[in-house]
Amino acid sequence: MAKKKDRLIYLPLGGAGEIGMNMYLYGYGPKGSEKFILVDVGVTFPDMESSPGVDLIMADPAYITARADRLEAIFITHAHEDHIGALGLLYPQLQAPIYCRAFTAAIGRNKMERLGADSSAIKEVGMWPETVEAGPFTVGFAPISHSIPEASALVIDTPAGRIFHSGDFKIDPDPQVGEAFDPELMKEIGKGGIKAFVCDSTNVFNHHPGRSEASLPSAITEMMAHASGMVVATTFASNVARLKTLAQAAVDAGREVVMVGRAMNVMTQTAMSTGVLTDFPPVISIEDAKGKPRDKLMVLATGSQGERRAASAQLAVGKYQGMELKAGDTFLFSSKTIPGNEIGVGRIHNQLAEKGVVVVAEDDRYHVSGHANRPDLDRLQTLLNPELVIPMHGEYRHLREHAELAEANGRKAIIAPNGVMVDLTNEAKVAEHIDTGRTYLDGTVLIGAMDGIVRQRLQFAMRGHVVVSVMIDEDNRMSDGVWAEGHGLPEPKHGSLDEKLEAAMNRDLEKAKRGALGDDETIEKIVVQACNRVCKKAIGKKPVVTVLINRMVA
């Protein structure tokens, strides 16, 4: 039973107000000493625009690491990178048991082990009605269809009521691999009342009912049967159902199947070893494929988002393990391009066109989304009949649209982007605003997105870098001249930039008052001003300046 002073809170740390790096916190107990569970520990991917040189991006875990002694457990809804990708990186700060289903657990263990973390922290849990006790929480994994095996919604029971955390989902009565969406199960779960429905918002702007994976096989088979040369198909490696759909379509179209790219092989192996996937068509090696007629082959390749190192990108420009595309071959993107990846995917498309390969892309006949569209969101709301809808997994516009959808149906909704703590105990209300942010994996170090390190690199990229060395003798006078080097800067129309810089800096430093060069800040100021003046005039830019001052010791 709920005690009067206890409260039930929801706090998104990542994934609400953006699509990616999901991390949601639930707490229960007296204010300031709540016990917590964390749902998902995902990543998002860097880009040159905001995070050049960064390896991975995850939610700043500061709020929960400061309270790690009260973290009872971590639950992972499914094995997509934006839900599990930071598990190995952040586990050392979190140190709580990790619960997930078998397929997710296998992927998670692999991630932990590669980083030297203790993979025994991961515990496998069967599907609902099996549950896990974690402090005041009782949590079960309700199977729900998505685009990866064993995706689960979490049924989170607390003394203050039940929360349904959808994870990523779609309504698919026949997902080809794994558990179908089960409306009866949802109704059953909702029967005793749902306090809050925390729900995926990705496709809220899509007004059409979602389509089932089962709508694809016949269209893809027909397409592969009519294609003239070799067919290459790409999709997300973790979409095991799609891999099976594509492979089976190839077989039905009289083609043998080759699989290239590490991630696809890992995913299918994992799906088979965990019993999720039982009847995948036979796959032949690239070596064996070489003797076969091209129109009897179908190659599954990683890299549907244009990733430069993946098999698709390599096939687009040349050979991949001796395999090469030719004019008349067909390349199928059985995928949707994620916003931000258009240029990379377009690059592959152009390169394939140069080879004379027929490209089939962004064609609804050969791809279905893994997320619930607007009518499907409606339907799950109706099945669960929650007191409150809290949209997650969306940019702000998605959260707002989703909240308005719920309200249009006469439900209560709260928009809670990252950092907005919602008190769900009685009448739901915003309780606090918590500082949240992003943590970068930069090389092997975790840094804060706002630490200034990456900002400095962006400055170099925009403005270039002038490095100046100044030698000062024992009497605080210039010894020799300064040495200035511009890096990443154009040469002026006339003369040398470095020479212009050195001439101006020497002149200004020599003009300085007697003794003034005893002070490093004065030297730096003189050098930077000279640099800005010269560069502005000579090349129209204002570079970053670093001044190294060497003082000779008497």
Next chain:
Amino acid sequence: MAKKKDRLIYLPLGGAGEIGMNMYLYGYGPKGSEKFILVDVGVTFPDMESSPGVDLIMADPAYITARADRLEAIFITHAHEDHIGALGLLYPQLQAPIYCRAFTAAIGRNKMERLGADSSAIKEVGMWPETVEAGPFTVGFAPISHSIPEASALVIDTPAGRIFHSGDFKIDPDPQVGEAFDPELMKEIGKGGIKAFVCDSTNVFNHHPGRSEASLPSAITEMMAHASGMVVATTFASNVARLKTLAQAAVDAGREVVMVGRAMNVMTQTAMSTGVLTDFPPVISIEDAKGKPRDKLMVLATGSQGERRAASAQLAVGKYQGMELKAGDTFLFSSKTIPGNEIGVGRIHNQLAEKGVVVVAEDDRYHVSGHANRPDLDRLQTLLNPELVIPMHGEYRHLREHAELAEANGRKAIIAPNGVMVDLTNEAKVAEHIDTGRTYLDGTVLIGAMDGIVRQRLQFAMRGHVVVSVMIDEDNRMSDGVWAEGHGLPEPKHGSLDEKLEAAMNRDLEKAKRGALGDDETIEKIVVQACNRVCKKAIGKKPVVTVLINRMVA
């Protein structure tokens, strides 16, 4: 009449194999001493991925500047930046008379004057059948509908036959501002035979017939009449017809019109002063708008592509000249998001959603494209009935698709991306491959994209920069220790990166053989190796290293 040894050539320098920075060369005469005309001198826009800190990108004009004495004239089809944007920047190297229609000329003169170039080089030409003689070429501006006033196709007559260079176009029988697409005129132009039809390929993947600007006013009026608060609408500033459509719709919906953002004011002023635009609805100032009820206002704002400094972006986050958006207001993107701009446009959409503003985007009822769709390309081919189709203004995939479309209709087609010179004299064939590339405006200097300057900045952005100063005394020994500073680099988990670097470098330099430090290259090698070793271990990155060696003179 054509002489036997003369040849007619087409050489795209920019815009074929990409969308942007259009620059096409035509030549006629004996091989090696052809006379040339240049069509369009456009720009494309930089991004952080490939060109951080760059101000503008244009085609490398090297081929034609090396032959500038044989350049007879420059023709500008229309005033979009990707066709005219580099005119002022490259004119000093080209120095040939520039011909265009009045509206384009006004925009062009402005560009030239801002850069101090001689704007009297620009000559106004009336529409076809008026023509200009330029060496062996006779060129006329055939009016054709697009999304900017006075867009023109070029009718290029040569002793070897007529070329039709479409420029950017759509088939619009009622474009609201300026000349309609005139099928009779096209038929007339094609009557004597067209040797080559060089044609816009942008929308070749769109299978629907294009829609007219005239399809918008009633839908937009209705939308503005039903919107509750203030309406803000954005589109390309140069789309004068759309500005008029939006403004007239506002008036018809009982709203007064405000126009914010410099570019829109310049474009409408220019359209009025050149007589292109005669009946634009009255516009009130922001000051006058302040007293009016919000639901009686419509604001036209620049920045439909998410540009950070434009009025739309400023309105999305705060105030623009005292004007502020509120919950319940409506924001209309009367535009399409250009690939690559999705993130920037999404950012504005999210910011507006946070304010509670209703956002209407990517809705076909409120926007039509300025480019011919596939059936329209077909139609113009039929009207002109050319011997050969050469697709331009498209990425490679567009060029290929467009060539295949022509071939499917029984026509000849040649795919000629940038640098592929086509000899059109008799049987069209590829004559040569010319080195082409990109020129960057970086600050105030023009540099080659492959000069390594921007590549170095990208390296800094990805890897950070370690700057090292080494003092060597008269006896080729270390004087004091080295000074190392990491910039844009994270600190290791334990200790200071700079200290680790200095310790390792000092140790390695001191270990060097007697006299070895007399050689700068040896010092640099030792320092770089120490840096790589320390950084790899401490932070998992390999930074760029700059070593400054100061030698004391005896």
